[in-house]
Structure formats: structure tokens, C-alpha cells
Amino acid sequence: MSGETIAFVPPRYGRGVVGGAEIHARMLAEELHARGWPVEILTTDAVDINRRESKERFALELEVVNGITVRRFPWDRTRLTRRFHRLERKITEGKRVAFSRQETWSRQLFCSSELLSYLEKHAQKYRAFVFIPYLFGTTYWGIKTVPEKSYLIPCLHDEPYARLEIFRHMMHSLRGIMFNTEPEMELARRLYGEDIPGKVVGGVAFHPYRGDPERFRHVFSIRGDFVLYTGRKEIPKNTPLLVEYFCNYLENTGRDVKLILAGSGSVNIPVSFRNQVIDLGYLEERDKRDAYCAATAICQPSTRESLSLVLLEAWLAEVPCLVHGDCAVTRHHVERSGGGLWFDDYPTFHEALDLLLDNPDLRRKMGRLGKRYLLENYSWDAIEERFREVLEEGERKRG
Template identity: 45%
Template sequence: MNVAFVVPRYGPEVVGGAESLVRGLAEHLAADGAGVDVLTTCARDHLSWKNVLRPGVSVERGVAVRRFPVHARDGRRHGWLHQRIQRGGRVPVEDELRWAAESVWSEELFAHLVRHRAAYDAVCFAPYLYGTTLWGVPLVSERAVLVPCLHDEPFAQLTVVRAAFEAARGFIFNAPPEAALAEKLYGLGDRPAGVVGLGFDPPPRTDPGAFRRRHGLEGPIVLYLGRKETGKNVPLLIQYVGRYRETHRAHVTLVLAGDGPVTAPRGAAGVRDLGYLEPLEKAAAYAAATVVCQPSVNESFSIVLMEAWLAGTPVLVHAGCPVTTYHTTRADGGLAFSDYYEFAEALTLLLENEARRRRLGLQGRVYVEREYAWPAVTARLRDVLRRVAAPAGGPAGPSASARATAEAASSARHA
């Protein structure tokens, strides 16, 4: 079986759930004997989309990675449209096309897809929000597998997004709530689909005490690990922990780890920002934490929960996120909150009861080891790909609808 993964950014230095998902699936599918290509861009960050990596082919952990340059884009127009859509405002289809066309665009990548489409049994696109997916799926629709990493957000309602879902032959989801949302929004019919998720290896051995000493941390730690963005509810978490420290006179420290523009207010007590952590240091952070908090309401899987549980650490999740509440309930590995008062009550329960923390953390670890060991995940992935694989003698070129999509994209970029 020969499979391509199309993702806008790729590599161990790239921070993002969808990117980590694709890298894990690609590497383990290749290790399982499949031929795997990754088609991606030369960009490293998702804000400037500057070409900083060299175009061409490299082999990374058994995967052939083909990088293509990103073409010039109007970032200001894209940002304006992005905010307008994010606020829930209705926009004309023409503006949807402009938003998608200015997100990330690589003519060389699209040309490679069309030219070499017959070499792949399946072409997997992730995530749904970017031009590499929205314009790429129609070009190889008869063998396109959409790995959407879907959230219930205004972008999911766009006509251009619906068109990509309608063009795809099959789907890979990260959790049942995500699959249910896609069915509700788009109606998948009888096309091949499956919940696959991401696999995890046993965590490395770490010294939590040494981590605390290195960073001068004492007492209870609430850890947030991930992109520090408003869309991830990081400002809300900073506010909640600050309020908790004041009202409960608690010596609890909020530790932030990861990249992103959000920072704690100057002079905020009880907040430590450690920035990006290397893998071993990240594993130590999970083990050193008293509780890991995932405040985001827009998650399609949440790697952070799984990594926290593998370290034996319980979690606090926002009740407004169907996926994280699904995992937390099914694992019985933590508690959920919908407002500050529930947050404070849940945090107090965890901080004051070590036995409960240990039990929840252990139950979470059992859940991850049962459901998300790599052999089980790879088997689920292969099952979907086998059902999706295009039959021999399929269409030799893009369909009329795909050509129309490409023309619409080109027109939007030059409008």
C-alpha cells in the first residue's frame, strides 16, 4: 500500500496537534511496511508562512518528505476575513474562496498531486482549515481521505469546507464526538470512515523532583502545555488560577509550557512561563504536575490529555469541549468545569485528596494503554485505508468539478 499525507507543515519542530497526528501516523504506517510520502510546504510557522525550509525530498524516520514552496499571499486580507468568519458573521462565497486561497497555497504541491495521483492508493489531508486540504481534496477526490480535526466553530459552516467534505472518498476521525459532528454537519453517507486517533509509546523515565528544582517550583502545580493562544482559552485559565489564589489563599502555581503569543499579565503572581520544552523536559513536566488543565473547547483529540495520563497525572477539562469530556468521562481520569466556580471546586477536590489524584491518574493511564497503543491505532488506520483505496483503472485526471474548484481558487487569489 502506498499512501500520501498532505499537511501544510511537517517536522518534529512544528508545534500543533494536527501536525503531530500526521507525523505519528505517517511514521508508524511506514514502519508497518507501507510506502509513505508526506507532501508539505517549506514553512515552519502558521502565521507568516515564510519559506524557511529547503524544497525537495528528504527521508525522515522512514518517511519520504517532499517539501514545496508557499506562494506569496495577502496575509492582511486573510487575517481580516479570518476574524470576520471567526466572529460568526456571514460572508459571501466569494470571500470564503478568498479566505481559503490566501491561507496557504503551493502550486507545485498541487501539480505533484495531479501528476502522481495514480502512485497512491490513498491521499490523506489534514487538517480541514487550510488551503492544502480545501483545494487539494477535489484534485484527487476518488482517493482522498479527509483527516479533518474538526471543531464545532464558524469555519465548519463554510460552503468551501462543505465542498471538501463532499468531495472526499473517506474520513479518519480522532474521536467519536468529532465523527458525530461531521455526520451532523455534512452527512457522510456510506463512504468509508473510522475513528483512529493517535498512538503513544510508553513515556520515558523522568525525575519530577529534579524538574521542580531546575525551575524553582514548589507546592501544587497546574500545568498547561500547548499553544498559548486565546483560541485555546489560555487567558481564561490564567484568570481562573489567579482568582483561585486570591479567594482560597492557595500557594498554587500555573505553569505554562509551549509557544504562542499569549503571556501572563505583567506582575501576575503564581504564573511561570517556561516556553517551549524539549520532549524529555516535557515528559518531566507532566510527571511533576499536580494536575494538567486543558481549558480549550476546540479539540478533536487532545494529545495533552493522553500524555498527562501516561505520566499518571489527572486532568481538568472544559465541559464545553465534547471531545475532552468524552475522553475524561470514558477514562475516569479527571474532572470537568464549565465556569469558575466549578473550576475552583474541582481543583480543590484534586489538590486536597492525593489518593483521588493517584486513582484518576492511574485510570487515565490504563485507558491510553488500552485504546491508543500504536499496534491498535495502526490496525484501525490500515482498515480505513483499505476500504478507501482507489480501484485499479480509476480516473486518470481531475474531474470537471475539481478543475472548476482549481479555477475558482486561482480566480480568488487574483481577485
Template identity: 25%
Template sequence: DLIDYISKNQFEYDLIILIGYLYYPVVMSIPLLKIPFVIVPTFHAEPPFRLPIYKQIYLNHYIYSFNAPEELAVYESYTNQRAKDYFLIGTYVEDHFNSNQDFISNSNTIQLLTIGRIEPAKGYPELFQDYHEWKNLSHRTDVNLKCLGSVFSMDISKEKEILFSGYVSEGEKISEIQKSYLLINPSAYESFSISIMESWLQEKPVLVNANSSVMKGHCIRSQGGLYYSDKVSFQRMLEYLLENENLKVRLGKNGRKYVLANFSKEVIRTKLNQMVNKLLG
């Protein structure tokens, strides 16, 4: 019904924005559109993007809005097409920073944090294994790992050394970020990663999976975090961040500057206005 509605009523609108490359309504609507439209695809290097239908649908003469330069690179490498007309915009992230408060709730415990759905596709089995091996090697009892988010398709009953909070409110999430030492994002499939932006806004460094070219690119451009590609580099990068408090502080401050410069409300509004003006001009 949605596709029929778009086909029949599209001329009542000036512009259509299609979000999410993966989904049926987006894929099936594109060939029907005769008015200006822009695709916000959130492409990432995941197996579904290799299905032939996506290469057939996402042609390079369409207009795209990418979240990061690495997303553009994924599009061009997966489809063997060079994008002709596109925007690099990203996503606005709410700033809840308060420099006048002390958020360290327990100075004897260092909290590592993850945010988001806890499932195999997000790299959690590998993270848990790497974390347990690091704990066994380091013998650190002052560090814990807390995971915020709902659990999908995973058995976590044996993960005794890891704290699972389940789904939490926005306020609780921000509070947990503020109490944490750093954020870990183990996912290899990201088109932006709001969680690392939220952590940077609280001046917290991040440690991310280098197989996500988008997050690795954010870390390089911002100088706000480090990245790992296997269990050895995970252990060494984590140790390095834990042993260098000054570096941790500097990375966090760099990350906040990066988010404010590129993804504040004002910056995103300006980019969106420029995009709409060009599409309707």
C-alpha cells in the first residue's frame, strides 16, 4: 500500500527522501519516482549489500546523501560505479555535556562501555572472547565491561564477568557514558555510529573495530579514538588507553571538537538546507 501511495500521490510533494538501502519500500519505490528524490542509503560493507538487486537498483546517476566518505567508498567498490552527485551530511547528535559535574561514581572501578543491540552481527561474541582473554592475561580486577542494550540471538548466561543493563532510557545512557572510562564499538558494519559520537560529546575516547572503515575513518579524522583488528591489537590498544590517562583525556577532547564541528544541530541544518536548495533549485 505504501508503494502504491507513493506512485499515485508523489506529485503532491516537492521532494522525497528515501532512508535505508536495505528495505523493500525503498527498493521498489525508486523506479516509480518522477519527482526530485535523494537516497540516504546507510550503505556498509555487509553481506546483504552484495545481493545483485542492490547493484541493479542503486545506479550512479541518482543523488545520494552519505554519512561518511567511507560509505561513499563502500558504494563505489561494491557496485563498481562512481557516484556522480552526492552529499556528505551525517547525523545530528544531541549534546548533553556538563563540564561542572563529577560523574565518577566509583573511583576504584574503571568502566568500559558498549551501547546498542547485543547480537552476533554486531561483533559481540568476538568482543566477549577478546575481553575474557585480556582479563586472564592482565589479572586486572579494577576493570569491568558493561553492555547497554537488548540482547538478540545470543546466549549470555555464561558471561559472568560482564554486566548487562538491557534497554535503558536516554538519560540513563548518558549517565553511563559519563561514568565510563571509554566506549568500545565491536561492530564491523556501521554507516555512521551514533554511539561513538555520543561518547565523544562527553569527552570519552573510543576503541572501535577497524573492520568498520567508517568508524576507523572517524577516529583518524577526529584523533579521538583507537581501533583494533584482532585479539592482540584489542588487548594492546586497551592496555595503552588504560595506562595513559593523559592520552585518554586528549582523545576525548579531540572527539568532542570533531562532533561539534561536523554534527552539531546548526551544522547539520545548514547541510540539509543546502541539499534541499540544490535539489529543488
């Protein structure tokens, strides 16, 4: 007989783990657990998947994180060979790669053989496996191991990897797909066909919070207006582009405004701008919320978002957002809510930022519109209901 437990399968999980999909998995799992769903986490011992050489890893014994059982399995730390890099380059350049080689690539990218064995042996103990995100070997090979109980929160964005044949197959073998937004679902249907299963579940919701902006300013010595970026600092997130645009903006306008960066990863900050571009590194949850409340505006320059937790969380603090016009999802949020502006290039970034900095009333209004949109569209009750619908639909299909 099949069990009742829902197992979430993210590539990594635990305190201090940052990354959109990982935080998404954690928030959803914790909320469902709080609402009485039996939930478990099956994941690897990885702390930072971008640093293979790092010896830092989670202990393999069973852990309970905020009431949820976490089972960790060793990450297959295969050495990335030159062949892998060649394959990776071909994929990112959009060149044709044979199916079997795509599979080899995904296995090398990030996987855990012991996790797959566990899935195979103990599939009966679980009602469903919810994999997140689409890209990693844990997801591809996990779904291949237990397709009859597999669901996916893809966190999909338009990138060369998404066009691989293996993912088209994966999307069709699933019981259900839980999309975060409509633009994400449209993209998936465009790439993999209209007949893929699933619907928009909506990702996660946030509980309203009250921050203390003065506390943030006091502790981190921040005075005056500042634009806040939170999240991983890396090229795929367009953080270097933001730093470049902002430095040019400072040079061209001479304005007294700062860019505050918070999150993991690193970005090159020109030394002569370091009093105005300040990288605070990883911030604790309380500090982050206080930072949102203290910020003049939030900037989310990434073009690869499937939901953008940053944007949603910032809107709860009634702060307007500046997003990249090439990102269908964040632009969709901004257009529908009225909670911010977007930029396509440096001149539009310059003008949009000028407009936000010069108009406190507009900022306030946009921030409130963003919050209204968030509260109206992202509530836990609605997300739980849609989550249940996708599960039940998948189970009906299975018979």
C-alpha cells in the first residue's frame, strides 16, 4: 500500500542554503507541514553546488529541520572532465547533442546514486515525490527512477539547457507539473508541447512582516537612499550588469545614492566605487527584512526567473521594484501589479532609477500596489488547494 508522505527532492536543503529553488522548496514544505501534510525531504549532502572542491557538506545522518525530516545522501562528486566542459559548451551554444550524451552530462552535473537507490527501494512508502528544479541530475534521474509518482516544480526559464531533448522526455513522463507563473507555463508549453500535464500552482506565499529599517541602517552604517539587490551574486543573475549600470549611473549623475548587495556569491566591485556599492554578503532573515523596509527601491536584474521570491518578499515591505525587461516573469509581475518599472538597457535603467529616486509618492504608491498584488494572488490557502489538485489529478491518471 502506498504511503501518505509527500517527499520533496531538492538538490540541497538546510539552514543557510541560499538559492531560489531551495528556498522555495523549504518554504512550501514547511507550510504544508504546518497545515498537517506529512512531508519529508530527500536531498544530497551538498552545501554549495558551485564549489565542487569545497569540503563543506551536511552530515549524512537523519536531521529534523523545523519539524521536517531530512534524509541526505552523498553527492556523486565526479570530476568534471574536459569532455564534460566541451559538452556543456555545445549545449550553451545551442548545438545538437545526442540524447545519450545529454544524459551523461546531466548525471555528471549533479546527482546522487544513493538517493536514486533509495527512491527505487522505498517508493511505496511515499505518496508523491516533488522534484525541484528541473535542471539537476537529482531531478532528471529521480523522475526516471519513479515516474509514476513524480511531480515537478520546474523553476523554468528560457535558457539553452531548457531546450535539451532529455527534458522534453522528462516533462512528458511526469504525473504533474506545478508552475509558478503563467509566463513560465507558456514557456514550457512552447518548448515541450501543449500536452504536458500540470497547472499554475503559484509557488509560495509570504506571511506579512514588519521590519525595522532604522535598525538595519544603524547596524550596517547605511545612510541616505539606496537600491537593494538580494540573491546570489553571479553572472546568470546579471549582478555584474547591475553593478556596471549603477557605477555608470553614479558617474553620469553624481547622485548620492548607494547600491547595497546582499546574498552569497561574489561580484567584482570597482575599488573607487566601494563607498557607494556595498556588498554586505549573506544576511540573516531579520536583517534582510529590515533591509527591504529601509530600501528606496529593489532591483532584480535577472532575466532567468520563474517566480522571483525577492520581488514578492520586497513588495511586502511596500518597496517598488526595478526589473529587467527581458525577463517575462518579473515583467509580468510588474505589469500586472503596477509595483515597479523595468529597464531594457542602460538609458532606460538611468531614467527609471531617476524617476523612482525623485518621486517618493510614486515609490510609496508602487510599493503598496505591489503588496496588494502579492496578497491578492499569492495566498497559502490558494496554493495548497492548487497543489492538492495537481496531486489528485496525477493520481487519477495513474489509476
